[in-house]
Amino acid sequence: MIKVMLYEDNPQLREGLTMLIDGSDGFTVLAAYKNCDNVADEVEAWKPDVVLMDIDMPGTNGIEGLKRVRAVNSDVKILMLTVFDDNKNVFDAIRNGANGYILKKTAPAKLLEYIQEAASGGAPMTASIATQVLKMFSQINASQNENYNLSDREKQVLQLLVDGFSYKMIASEMFISIDTVRSHIKKIYEKLHVNSKSEAVAKAFKDKLL
Amino acid sequence: MIKVMLYEDNPQLREGLTMLIDGSDGFTVLAAYKNCDNVADEVEAWKPDVVLMDIDMPGTNGIEGLKRVRAVNSDVKILMLTVFDDNKNVFDAIRNGANGYILKKTAPAKLLEYIQEAASGGAPMTASIATQVLKMFSQINASQNENYNLSDREKQVLQLLVDGFSYKMIASEMFISIDTVRSHIKKIYEKLHVNSKSEAVAKAFKDKLL
DNA sequence: CCGCCAATCACATAAACATGTGCTCTTCCA
DNA sequence: TGGAAGAGCACATGTTTATGTGATTGGCGG
Numbered sequence: 001m002i003k004v005m006l007y008e009d010n011p012q013l014r015e016g017l018t019m020l021i022d023g024s025d026g027f028t029v030l031a032a033y034k035n036c037d038n039v040a041d042e043v044e045a046w047k048p049d050v051v052l053m054d055i056d057m058p059g060t061n062g063i064e065g066l067k068r069v070r071a072v073n074s075d076v077k078i079l080m081l082t083v084f085d086d087n088k089n090v091f092d093a094i095r096n097g098a099n100g101y102i103l104k105k106t107a108p109a110k111l112l113e114y115i116q117e118a119a120s121g122g123a124p125m126t127a128s129i130a131t132q133v134l135k136m137f138s139q140i141n142a143s144q145n146e147n148y149n150l151s152d153r154e155k156q157v158l159q160l161l162v163d164g165f166s167y168k169m170i171a172s173e174m175f176i177s178i179d180t181v182r183s184h185i186k187k188i189y190e191k192l193h194v195n196s197k198s199e200a201v202a203k204a205f206k207d208k209l210l
Numbered sequence: 211m212i213k214v215m216l217y218e219d220n221p222q223l224r225e226g227l228t229m230l231i232d233g234s235d236g237f238t239v240l241a242a243y244k245n246c247d248n249v250a251d252e253v254e255a256w257k258p259d260v261v262l263m264d265i266d267m268p269g270t271n272g273i274e275g276l277k278r279v280r281a282v283n284s285d286v287k288i289l290m291l292t293v294f295d296d297n298k299n300v301f302d303a304i305r306n307g308a309n310g311y312i313l314k315k316t317a318p319a320k321l322l323e324y325i326q327e328a329a330s331g332g333a334p335m336t337a338s339i340a341t342q343v344l345k346m347f348s349q350i351n352a353s354q355n356e357n358y359n360l361s362d363r364e365k366q367v368l369q370l371l372v373d374g375f376s377y378k379m380i381a382s383e384m385f386i387s388i389d390t391v392r393s394h395i396k397k398i399y400e401k402l403h404v405n406s407k408s409e410a411v412a413k414a415f416k417d418k419l420l
Numbered sequence: 421c422c423g424c425c426a427a428t429c430a431c432a433t434a435a436a437c438a439t440g441t442g443c444t445c446t447t448c449c450a
Numbered sequence: 451t452g453g454a455a456g457a458g459c460a461c462a463t464g465t466t467t468a469t470g471t472g473a474t475t476g477g478c479g480g
Contacts, residue, residue, distance in 0.1 A: 094344055100337075123340035127310075127332025133343060134304055134333045151426065164409035166466065180428050186469070187426090196436090197467070199374035201408045205415035361456060376436065390458050396439070397456090406466090407437070 002119045005048040006032035007039065007065060008081070009057045013104070017052065020108050027112065036065030043069050043076060049119045055082040055089055063092045070097045077118040090132045100124040148191045148207075157184045162201050212329045215258040216242035217249065217275060218291070219267040223314075227262065230318050237322065246275030250282050258286060259329045265292040265299055273302050280307045287328040295338045304343065310334040358401045358417075367394045372411050 004021050006029060008014040014032050022029040030046045033039075036053070037060050043051060051069065055062035066078055077099040082089060093101055099118050103126045106114070114124035125133070150158065160170045167185070171178040185197075194200050214231050216239060218224040224242050232239040240256045243249075246263070247270050253261060261279065265272035276288055287309040292299060295313060303311055309328050313336045316324070324334035335343070360368065370380045377395070381388040395407075404410050 099344075100340070117337040121341065122337025123344050124337050125335075125340055127327040127334045130310070130333035130335050130340065131331065133340075134309075153427065161408060162412050164404065164406060164412060166406070168466085176427085177429055179430055182468085183428075185467090189468085194374065195468075196374060196376070197408045198371060198411045201411045202372050202374060202415070205412070363457065378436080386457085387459055389460055392438080393458075395437090399438085405438075 002027050002050060002115060003046070003048045004029050004115060005043065005046055005051045007034075007036055007052065007057065007062065008032065008054040009034050010054075017111075021112070021115070024112055027115065036060040036062065036068070039065045040068045040072050043073060048076060050077045050079060050115050052079050052081055052115070055080055055093070063089065063096065066093060066096050066098055077121075079114065079118050079124070087132060090129060094133065101129045102126050103128065150188065150191060154184055154188050154191070157181065158188055158200065158204055161185070161197055162204050212237050212260060212325060213256070213258045214239050214325060215253065215256055215261045217244075217246055217262065217267065217272065218242065218264040219244050220264075227321075231322070231325070234322055237325065246270040246272065246278065249275045250278045253279050253283060253286060260287045260289060260325050262289050262291055262325070265290055265303070273299065273306065276303060276306050276308055287331075289324065289328050289334070295336070295342055297342060300339060300342045311339045312336050313338065360398065360401060364394055364398050364401070367391065368398055368410065368414055371395070371407055372414050 004027060006014060006017055006021075008017065011034070014034065018029045018032050021027045030048050031042065033042060035057055039060070053062045053065055057065075060068075062080060062082075066080070069076065069078060074097065078097070079100045079102060080089075080093045080098045081102060081104055083104050090101055100114060100123050102111070102114055102124065106126060117124040156174065157170060160173060165173060167178050167181045170181045174181070185200075188200060189195055192200055192203050194203055214237060216224060216227055216231075218227065221244070224244065228239045228242050231237045240258050241252065243252060245267055249270070263272045263275055267275075270278075272290060272292075276290070279286065279288060284307065288307070289310045289312060290299075290303045290308045291312060291314055293314050300311055310324060310333050312321070312324055312334060316336060327334040366384065367380060370383060375383065377388050377391045380391045384391070395410075398410060399405055402410055402413050404413055
């Protein structure tokens with residue numbers, strides 16, 4: 001029996017969902033609230049398996065509610081429920097440890113399926129939400145790997161520069177003379193098209209060279 | 211009618227999938243290949259709506275195949291198909307523009323549903339895959355924000371340092387004297403606990419200060 | 421076998437940086 | 451109302467970087 005809690009401000013929807021879920025085999029609704037003002041205490045008291053959390057609620061919204069629950073409990077599964085698949089909320093929800101993110105227009109049968117999946121450790125999400133997530137992901141990793149053809153030795157030097165070593169320190173770290181360090185660094189600058197240490201360091205991070 | 215292409219090295223599975231998909235209303239299989247060696251040409255020739263691509267194939271694997279298709283066509287929907295929900299492949303697939311990622315053990319009815327969703331612009335994925343994705347996401351954004359209490363002016367200066375400006379350039383950019391730039395930077399170093407420009411730049415990236 | 425290139429070292433010079441000390445203003449708030 | 455903190459400026463000194471020119475060695479491929 002999967003124990004569910006519900007946070008949804010709209011009375012019709014709250015009742016409808018309660019009836020749907022509570023009336024289905026294998027599911028029970030422990031409680032349903034119209035806002036998240038005391039969500040942390042309530043979740044601790046009822047100890048549900050899954051919490052369905054509307055995002056757009058007056059007062060404490062769903063994202064804030066999510067944070068409060070996660071502050072005291074990282075086990076309970078939390079499914080975010082929303083009308084729109086807008087970018088910012090999806091992002092915030094994911095970042096704060098939501099287990100899934102589904103649209104309100106989801107068909108009842110699907111919804112039960114999603115709750116089931118969440119309870120068993122999966123991360124259900126509507127396909128349109130998943131699209132958002134993938135898009136964000138590829139944005140994050142869009143930065144491209146130009147190669148720059150750094151030699152092994154040059155990569156070592158660059159790594160040490162990034163770690164904040166001075167020429168002198170690099171020399172003693174690598175058992176070479178400081179003048180050799182200079183040559184390597186000059187070469188690195190040419191290859192990266194920069195002309196200062198900090199630009200090289202910045203580029204190393206931006207282009208994920210190391 | 212959704213036009214599907216198939217890349218799968220296992221003959222049984224290839225035949226099975228072909229029959230399943232081709233035999234279902236609203237779907238047709240244009241072609242099925244056992245490897246991706248000429249995937250780019252083949253996809254260009256058949257112009258499918260959706261490509262089902264196995265990841266583990268001898269010769270050109272699915273990820274490589276994905277890349278090749280994406281090099282010439284960014285519209286066709288590509289669903290990756292695999293036995294394991296292992297981290298690295300999921301990551302690579304997403305990064306290279308896969309539209310969805312599903313497990314081979316997915317039930318036939320589900321599979322058709324997923325193809326349908328992909329064709330209409332969604333990003334279907336098995337719940338276990340979605341879990342992986344969310345996990346990666348929160349890892350990426352796990353980096354903690356120590357604040358360091360940089361003032362607005364100090365943040366500006368740090369930003370310019372990161373962008374490769376010299377003290378002189380910063381001074382003229384901010385309409386202040388070079389000595390003021392020095393004071394700001396000394397203060398920044400104290401707050402970040404570093405003592406060189408490149409360390410500050412590195413820290414700015416690592417801690418996502420800007 | 422010769423040339424190319426990475427890696428090593430040397431010397432020299434000018435510019436940029438790091439650090440210290442000390443001085444005004446203004447704003448904010450206890 | 452007085453002190454803390456941010457912002458601005460000045461001068462001084464020593465260190466580190468950036469850049470140039472040039473040389474030696476060993477490996478690899480045509």
